[in-house]
Amino acid sequence: MGLPALSKKDAYEVGFAQAANDTPWRVAQTASMRDEAARVGCRLVCTDARGSAARQVSDVNAMVVRGVDLIFLSPVEGEAIVPAVTAAKAAGVPVVLLDRRLDPSLAAAGEDYLTFMGSDFVEQGRRLAEWLVRNANGKTKIIEIEGAEGAAPAVGRKQGFDEAVTAAGGFKILASRSGDCVRDKGRQVAETLLGTHPDANVVYAHHEEMAHGAVAALDAAGRTPGKDVIVLSVGGGTEILQAVADGRVNAVVECNPRFGPLAFETLHRYANGERIGPWVKQADGFFDMSNVAAGISRAY
Template sequence: MRVPALFEKDAYTVGFAQAANETPWRIAQTASMQDEAARVGCRLVCTDARGSAAQQVLDVNSMVAQGVDLIFLSPIEGTSIVPAVGDAKAAGVPVVLLDRRLDPSPATAAGDCLTFMGSDFVEQGRRLAEWLVRNADGKTKIIEIEGAAGAAPAVGRKKGFDEALAAAGGFKVLASQSGDCVRDKGRRIAETLLGTHPDANVVYAHHEEMALGAVAALDAAGRTPGLDVIVLSVGGGREILQAVADGRVNAVVECNPRFGPLAFETLHRYANGEQIGPWVKQADGFFDMASAGAGISHAY
């Protein structure tokens, strides 16, 4: 059975099953969906599963029971939600995945959703590596603090970064370890790896919280972040952009949480009969010292 159709109408009732409104990024994502729904005249049924996969299943089932026209879903994890997505499809409700994919191993997972909407994690890593190649000024010895082990953002950000540096030549990742996107764990890992590799002069953290932890570790070690050691990261929150503007972090590629405009544009394109591809890419900005200041007021 194909993904259900969506027919043109004056106003839609749309579900948004949020994973957890517990971080500035998630809060910004929810606000963007709410703001855009209001702007285009859609009714938004918005839920917060608070990190509970079981609750998110109930949220999706409730949206189907309420007769929503389409569900935007940010999955907490990619397996337990699959039956609920299949039930939505059987009920004639298209599902669009936001920022996280489903586990591809269940046979029906790929065919049950209209599309995945999210960032290109490989490209994020590649953009930071390309910036480093242009601006290294002899700094080529890298400590990498990865995100959650096995998670798509961590895998993609490492792949893009490593591939771009390998193509450029002359750079070496001295050590790489997962910091689980937590600031204090990033700080502790940076302290340990900088102690083991005192010649390191680049820190690449997959998430802004870990980068800010690494900045604290560099301060404690008597090294000047952004000058003695290049600091690169992914994010775009106000605190990390201020650090870039202050010269304490060198470059940040954005992971854009503002899905609302793209989400509702895609809804209307689908209702108008357009073919939607399997991946609708979210556009991510890039900030260095020259551009970060202007982005602070718009940051999450």
């Protein structure tokens, strides 16, 4: 059974099954989907699973019963949502995953659902490493604070960064440990690793919350973040970009939450009969002192 078709219409009723509206990033993502739906004249049926996989399964099933034309889905938990994705396909409703993939052994893009739309996490790590290589000025001893163990963002951000600094030569990753994308745990991990490796002069945090924690740890250790120690991170919220503007964080690669334009562009491309590949990449910005002032004005 092939993927469900999407007929050309003047307007569509579209579902958006959000995992949770519990962070500024998620709130910005939902707002972007709502804004773009309104701009292009689509009706958006938006739900909030509040972090519950069971609730999200119910949300998606209700959208299928309602007969929406297409469902955008940000999964709470991969395995639990697969039966709902399969049911949507059987009912003739295309599904597009946003920002979180499913295990391809359980459900595959282009077969069980239309496509995955999201950032290139490997590229995010690589871009930060390339900035470091250009701007290190002798700072080469790195502490890495990883995201949630085994999660795709953490795996990709580590792979891209580690490969690039290794290829550049002259850099050394002294230690790497998970901070679970939590500010206080990021602080604790940074304190521990800085205590063990007082010669570290670069901190790479996979998530902006952990970067804030690392900055606090550097302050407590009597070291000046952004000067004595280069601080790199992934994010794009107002607080982290202000830290860049203040010189306390050196560079941030964006993880762009504004999926609305790309999502509805993809919907219309599919309705027009275009082939949609298994991965539609979200474009992410990059901020350092040279351009952060403009970035703050549109930060989430």
